Amino acid sequence: MSLIDIGKRLYEASQVLATMDTKSKNEALKEVALSLKGHAEHILRENQKDIEKAIENNMKESLIDRLRLSEERIDDMIEGIHNIIKMKDPVWKSSEVWTLENGLTVSKMTVPIGVIGIIYESRPNVTVDAFSLTLKSGNCILLRGSSSSMHSNRALVYAMKEGLKKSNISEEVIGFVDDPNRSVVKEMLTLNKYIDLIIPRGGNDLIQFVVNNASVPTIETGVGNCHIFVDATANIQKAINIIENAKVQRPGVCNACETVLVHKNIAEVFLPKLYDYLKDRVEMRGCEETKKMIPVKCATKEDWAEEYLDYILAIKIVQNLEDTILHIRKYGTKHSEAILTENLSNANKFLRQVDAAAVYVNASTRFTDGSQFGFGAEMGISTQKMHARGPMGLNELVTIKYTILGNGQIRE
Amino acid sequence: MSLIDIGKRLYEASQVLATMDTKSKNEALKEVALSLKGHAEHILRENQKDIEKAIENNMKESLIDRLRLSEERIDDMIEGIHNIIKMKDPVWKSSEVWTLENGLTVSKMTVPIGVIGIIYESRPNVTVDAFSLTLKSGNCILLRGSSSSMHSNRALVYAMKEGLKKSNISEEVIGFVDDPNRSVVKEMLTLNKYIDLIIPRGGNDLIQFVVNNASVPTIETGVGNCHIFVDATANIQKAINIIENAKVQRPGVCNACETVLVHKNIAEVFLPKLYDYLKDRVEMRGCEETKKMIPVKCATKEDWAEEYLDYILAIKIVQNLEDTILHIRKYGTKHSEAILTENLSNANKFLRQVDAAAVYVNASTRFTDGSQFGFGAEMGISTQKMHARGPMGLNELVTIKYTILGNGQIRE
Structure with a gap:
């Protein structure tokens, strides 16, 4: 499937997901957790392919360790999902409600952002963490992991989608860029029509590449001196x-x-x-x-x-x-x-x-x-000032909408 | 002065301005209001040059009217400043404070964004409105108005800076791009080192140009179907x-x-x-x-x-x-x-x-x-989802910082 098609499907799915209630989202997360457990063997087998390729390519032992999955690490991902299930839904909350002199009542309500893209070099667990955070906050996710963990990520996405099939939420809420070429990243960075936000997670080179080539809004993460x-x-x-x-x-x-x-x-x-x-x-x-x-x-x-x-x-x-x-x-x-x-x-x-x-x-x-801050998992640590700064948890993955209730008011 | 020099000065000034108290900022705004009144004659004379040029260029009458200043319109700007003086300072407020199990107290404090650039095609009053909003919220401003109002904007900036000279706040908090070429806009859009945010205000063409060429974070404003x-x-x-x-x-x-x-x-x-x-x-x-x-x-x-x-x-x-x-x-x-x-x-x-x-x-x-929403003046109406959505007033011109107070805590 082309990236544009993936984007279009995510956009459509995001309109439905945005209005889903907390119960449906939590039940879908439970199904995903079950499915990851059920597919553990397949995931480990695919992960082994990434490990073998990494050894062939003489990857540093510390990096191979980051890449390696085990029963225990899969259980940790599943536990992460259950933690997110327990957290409060950040959507459709009002931080401020006020009434104007003319009687109009204005509420500032939280709503999902829409479609969030993540470009990451890190461990395969980010695939699961990022999905769970975005689903709970009512957002669709477009995943683009590093080519070195492509087999692992593909297997994880497959298991997550199988889980969603057993829930009320469409598997289309996950988009997976199954293409190791960097040109597809560049395309992702300008898909303003379907993507609302891109978060790069990785080294400084990746982050600078994203910031310099994106017309989609981005949130820089991570570099810490x-x-x-x-x-x-x-x-x-x-x-x-x-x-x-x-x-x-x-x-x-x-x-x-x-x-x-x-x-x-x-x-x-x-x-x-x-x-x-x-x-x-x-x-x-x-x-x-x-x-x-x-x-x-x-x-x-x-x-x-x-x-x-x-x-x-x-x-x-x-x-x-x-x-x-x-x-x-x-x-x-x-x-x-x-x-x-x-x-x-x-x-x-x-x-x-x-x-x-x-x-x-x-x-x-x-x-x-x-x-540590008590946000549950995080999507990364923002080192820029727009929208979110510092650790980004569920509350940073929403935007707002003003709702205004009247009974015929016109502007003078 | 080159744009890089202007940027550097603004960045330096922003570090000082960020820690100024409300009283100093309000007194500076009062001086600016007085100075605009005192320089009204000069401002109107310079505005007349823009009007004459606009007539020469056969500008539409409705646009010429938007460009035209009068004693009354200058008084409106001054009234706008006094309204902003009356508003609450949005800086160094805590929306959330909590204490972790280990005793660390975390506060989410509002702080100024830093240096905000605005690229605008609209009336000269935006020059004054944008400055007052950014000063009150502790931010420096880089102004780039349209070439058709260059004389008016230059005179307004001159008057504002003269006002600041009588206050505790440096005139360096205002940067003015006194160059009608579009190439300088492109330079502005990639000056990530010194500019934290750029807000375009104008037609769809301008906004698309900014979004497609900026590596500095931007907030889209305005197009409304x-x-x-x-x-x-x-x-x-x-x-x-x-x-x-x-x-x-x-x-x-x-x-x-x-x-x-x-x-x-x-x-x-x-x-x-x-x-x-x-x-x-x-x-x-x-x-x-x-x-x-x-x-x-x-x-x-x-x-x-x-x-x-x-x-x-x-x-x-x-x-x-x-x-x-x-x-x-x-x-x-x-x-x-x-x-x-x-x-x-x-x-x-x-x-x-x-x-x-x-x-x-x-x-x-x-x-x-x-x-109308009760925010005082506005910097524009955001039609995107990151950081601010809808009318942007003082509260949208800040970011946050986490402050963490401990007594020797280390992570386990």
């Missing part, structure tokens, strides 16, 4: 624990910390302790001043801008809070930023002046995450 | 008044009605009355069935799709509500749609199933407007 500022009054033990957590717990993710900025008045006490604690696990790169205090490699200008996604940490000594804010403004990606301090005025200044999706006082940046 | 559906149970006198209002009161605007859809069971009684009431003022074009009842011109397929913006009305007889919804889905632009009915179930179905920014029961579509 996150900083932790250790203020002069920081609690040293807490600071060490937080930095360890933000760097080491899972370095390959966007909310991991990449640079630590240390106030000059605490550096001499703090840095040796940090160094001792991390030196066996983390490669540290410091500014000139840092190098006078601990035996680390030299950080270049490139280090301040880099999202390592690895066991590497850049360290810079700063004069004061103002310096810190300017450094973050220059090198940050507006994802997650933290200050560790016991000074209330500095905490408030940091919260106000640092421009990012999530700004922390005395906590690890690793909390910027839909499930 | 609005319908009124006269259901079988509609109150005939109210229906005639509403259609007259929606068509005749100001036909050149996006919320005016372009097509009336009439239920077949009421058509024979209703259409002759509508015809008698409008025939001297409105050219009516009907479907085959309509023509059997009233002596109107024949409507072609093109009529259903056209936004006349004129004293022309298309009329179609429909079989039922389902027909109506399908017609609107096919030809509507998702702006404003109305049903006139005394049947509650049909009213509800129309509200739910018609996908538009504003959906009305028993009222004129002309109410889709920021000041």
Whole structure:
């Protein structure tokens, strides 16, 4: 089927899905969960083909691990669906209702967006997570995974559609781009007639490609060059624990910390302790001043801008809070930023002046995450400012409609 | 100054403006209002140059009237500023605060977007309205008006900047593209580094140009092919008044009605009355069935799709509500749609199933407007679904930031 045909069917299906009640959507999700369980063997067999191809192509072991499915991982996806079933339906809620002088009553109601496209490089579980979130919020989904997980995604989509066939909701609410060529992505990005929103999930190259080629509205996700500022009054033990957590717990993710900025008045006490604690696990790169205090490699200008996604940490000594804010403004990606301090005025200044999706006082940046925030699963973490910022859960997958009730009013 | 330099200055200014308190912003707006009054003579003189050029170029009289400024129109702009001063500051408000199990308190705070570009063909008053709305919401503005109002806009910007010089807020919060070439618009549309959002206001050509060429996020505004559906149970006198209002009161605007859809069971009684009431003022074009009842011109397929913006009305007889919804889905632009009915179930179905920014029961579509809705002035009416939909006032000119307060929390 051509992409235009897929788009047209999704658009038609979206008009019906938008008016479905919560019960029907939840029952369809239950059928999909059952079907994934029933098709587990087929899914694992298809996944094995992707794994074999990845080995042939000498893919990195960590990436192969991301790609690999197992009974347990399929069960996790199913559990994810059941979590979304439990969540509140975000559609047809009113955040504001008011009545004008002339008696017209205006309500601002939430409604589904329509058709949401997702272009992703990540693990196959995104196929299931993204579908469940969009279905629960009344949206159709157009899936375009990476070519390396094509067999797995195809099998997952097949199982999900088989599940939908047993429900009141049409299998047409899922569109699957079964074409490994990048040209089809370009076509997707300009299909304004049928697609309302495209969310890219992957590396910076993919995201830039999408932003530069899309006429369909997009939401940028993911790139995170996150900083932790250790203020002069920081609690040293807490600071060490937080930095360890933000760097080491899972370095390959966007909310991991990449640079630590240390106030000059605490550096001499703090840095040796940090160094001792991390030196066996983390490669540290410091500014000139840092190098006078601990035996680390030299950080270049490139280090301040880099999202390592690895066991590497850049360290810079700063004069004061103002310096810190300017450094973050220059090198940050507006994802997650933290200050560790016991000074209330500095905490408030940091919260106000640092421009990012999530700004922390005395906590690890690793909390910027839909499930940590209590949103259930997430569609990604928006690092731009339109429509949604930070973790995108069900409530970010709706738009609004004004409904106006009158009894003959005309404008004067 | 090059556009990149203007962008850079705006970006810098936006970081300062974002943290300004309401009092400073209101005082700056007062100074701008005073300065516009003080520079009225200069503004009118410059406006006269635009008028003379427009006459030379044989511009339509109605367009020249839109361009023309007067003491009174300047006073209206000033009154607009004072209205915005009275409105609530939309920045640093929390719509949601919650505490996680681990004790972290998460607040979803409103913050300014940053730098907003506006590309407009409309009257010079947009220069002042757009500035006041963005300043009050803590945003910098990049203005690019049409070349036909270049002298007027330049004089208005000059006066506004002179006003800002007397306040605590830098004149750098206004950027003005003083270049009539379209190439500069294209440059503006890809200046992602410094511009957070671009709003085009004008005809469909301009809007499509912006959407197709922008990598900066955009909000589409304005095109409105609005319908009124006269259901079988509609109150005939109210229906005639509403259609007259929606068509005749100001036909050149996006919320005016372009097509009336009439239920077949009421058509024979209703259409002759509508015809008698409008025939001297409105050219009516009907479907085959309509023509059997009233002596109107024949409507072609093109009529259903056209936004006349004129004293022309298309009329179609429909079989039922389902027909109506399908017609609107096919030809509507998702702006404003109305049903006139005394049947509650049909009213509800129309509200739910018609996908538009504003959906009305028993009222004129002309109410889709920021000041009618009580938003004060508006930046335009969004006809897309991301970030803002319908009239965009102060509350639509902010984004959010999560602030998270902890005491040493790390992720497990």
